[in-house]
Amino acid sequence: MKTLYSTTDIEKRVLELADTITSDYRGKKPVFIGVLKGSFILLADLLRAVYTKGLTEVAVDFLTVSSYGLGTESNRKPTVTHDVTTDIAGKDLLIVEDIVDTGYTLQFVQQLLKERGPHSLKTLAFLDKIERREIEVPVEYIGFRLVGTPWVEGYGLDGGAFGRGRPEIVAKTP
Ligand code: IMP
Ligand code: MG
Numbered sequence: 001m002k003t004l005y006s007t008t009d010i011e012k013r014v015l016e017l018a019d020t021i022t023s024d025y026r027g028k029k030p031v032f033i034g035v036l037k038g039s040f041i042l043l044a045d046l047l048r049a050v051y052t053k054g055l056t057e058v059a060v061d062f063l064t065v066s067s068y069g070l071g072t073e074s075n076r077k078p079t080v081t082h083d084v085t086t087d088i089a090g091k092d093l094l095i096v097e098d099i100v101d102t103g104y105t106l107q108f109v110q111q112l113l114k115e116r117g118p119h120s121l122k123t124l125a126f127l128d129k130i131e132r133r134e135i136e137v138p139v140e141y142i143g144f145r146l147v148g149t150p151w152v153e154g155y156g157l158d159g160g161a162f163g164r165g166r167p168e169i170v171a172k173t174p
Contacts, residue, residue: 002170031094093118100139127146131148
């Protein structure tokens with residue numbers, strides 16, 4: 001198992017993203033929408049990082065989308081198993097996602113939220129499996145672009161239900 005991003009790499013990148021997001025949302029009161037389950041650790045780190053940098057008025061909500069079950073191949077038909085409870089009409093939304101792979105999950109979430117009339121909608125994906133993309137989706141903020149198409153685990157991402165608590169990000173498959 002190969003470590004792709006150490007805790008130091010992750011911390012540094014989260015702080016960089018937080019810098020950009022804090023300046024992009026200055027004067028606004030955005031809603032960060034975490035896509036569960038994978039994003040919960042990233043969202044917690046990002047939220048505290050932007051707060052420390054001065055973006056203190058951030059609301060948070062979560063959405064659970066399922067498209068994998070326990071396998072590693074997307075069925076390309078995401079469904080919502082838990083929806084947000086915030087009224088998002090007129091709000092500045094930032095979707096916070098752990099990883100973008102085929103693109104189907106993010107396309108689905110963006111479409112769903114857009115229909116509810118937010119003032120703005122942007123997306124952060126911490127990891128990008130660019131070589132696996134099947135449909136184009138706009139992603140304004142990216143943490144790291146993966147080389148190759150490994151199955152990754154750690155920092156919120158699971159390898160068959162477990163491993164989300166692993167502090168660094170490792171490749172489980174080549
Ligand atoms: P997509 O719909 O194919 O873009 O898949 C995106 C979702 O699949 C992400 O939200 C993750 O939950 C999950 N996913 C994709 N690749 C990985 C991986 O390597 N490790 C863990 N989860 C992954
Ligand atoms: Mg996910």
